[in-house]
Amino acid sequence: MFGTILGWIVFGLVAGFIARAIVPGKDDVGLVRTILLGVAGSIVGGLVFGLLTVGLRGFQPAGWIGSVIGAVIVLVIYNKVTGRKRGIRS
Template structure:
């Protein structure tokens, strides 16, 4: 459960980064970007752990690793791009 909450918090930042990287006007605003970022980070984290890209966290680790940040950002970018594609 702690990993899930961590991915949600990381998703807030990943959504902001993904929004800056993917150009274009977002009609949903900041709230939609944050929600899509959270979904993308959770999805990216789940895929990263299941394919073995991300190791299990130690209980004392509270800072995300570089791999976690990259996985969350890529996941958020994918979800944001799919959202834009579906809205067209």
């Protein structure tokens, strides 16, 4: 069980960092929020992938690409809800 939790943390951290690198602008989220972003992205990515391919089959996390896409979606929504990143200023 500990290995599974540690795996989700590492997986979430990597997917969250990649999503933060893809979405333009500066993110003021810490390490814990980055991990949560990646884990939530994996869940969202799994749902979106399931809906687009074989239909919804319950909780099913996505792979790396689906997780990063899901994390980008979650990050954009998070930024809109919290009012962060209103635009890139030059």
